Amino acid sequence: MKRRREMEKGSEIQSAIEELSLLIKLKTSDNHDAALIPTRPFLYVCNLVIQVLDKIGPTMAVLRQDINQNVQKESDEANARKGASCSKAFVWLTRSLDFTVALLQRLVKDPDQEMEEAVKDSYNITLKPWHGWISSAAYRVALKLIPDTKAFINLLKRKDENNDTLAEDMETFISLLVPILEEIHSILIFYRLDKLKST
Template sequence: MKRTREIEKESEIKSAIEELSMLIKLKPTGDNHDRTTVHIPTKPFIYVCSLVIQVLDKIGPTMTVLRQDIDQNIQKEANEGGARKGASCSKASVWLARSLDFTVALLQRLVADPGQEMEKLVEESYNITLKPWHGWISSAAYKVALKLVPDNKTLINLLMPKDETYDTLKEDMQTLISLLVPFLEEIHSVLILYGLDKLKST
């Protein structure tokens, strides 16, 4: 598959930047969004989430719970389509969006303070994005995973492609953040529109 080969040639971050940039170029102009036309762009949404999974795979067993959760939600979203096609798919959309919220929060903190302990960066990101929606089972699983988070240098090395400098990686992360934030704002506005924004887990 062409897209798989392309991902192998470049970093997940660069691939996500390319996908989101393409989405912006193809997005219709004008202010003609109403309740009947508002939707989540499923294919780009799933693709960007799948890139997050590849990053989690690089980190190793530390993020297994989050990785499995994202993967299951991608399968639901891909198999069932848009938010109007059932509760299962609607929940998948909500949790995929929140997983990307967590990713953005973590990248923002990593860019702002690369010297900060990774465990603290992950905890801060979790507290503002996922924790408000997690019940005690999910919170307990997170606490176990937090103990296994790699250090900053290890994570940065995993994210950085060969022959690339940290400055280039930092620039890529900032670009990705600048594209993901408005993309997620649109997705959350759709979730609010359909009354899905308050959904909690066990």
């Protein structure tokens, strides 16, 4: 309930900034057995991405469902005992956040960029290398249904927020999330999970 009230006061991006700001920095170490992955904040940020996808509407239903299923797998204690299932979910959640960061970076850099182009570029560098033909086909269908840039930006903003403030929030969010994703990627590489592809 507390988080729901917090989100009503601010945007999803501001809520994510608050959550990420609370994190203790990940310990950079060659000893990956001692590495700490901040699961609770990580899953919270994934849930915020789901809420943004809900705002966009049915056009992002496939991505939303995929992220939601992976969040459930990652947070369900029964699945946590099944290492492969939990590991796969974590890999795909990380890649979903990679996509989100890439998309936001493009929109901050060029707010007038066509949304379809921004999504294509972000998809090509983050998700496409790991998708099989079924996932790629689903992406191509979803691409035809995405909103334009202005509509998407308006979905991210609070009612009283201007574009400059939103851009600052997006930059702050990116600057907090990228180091965490880099550390997570190094752990995935260490455990040889970084090359996992969809079936």
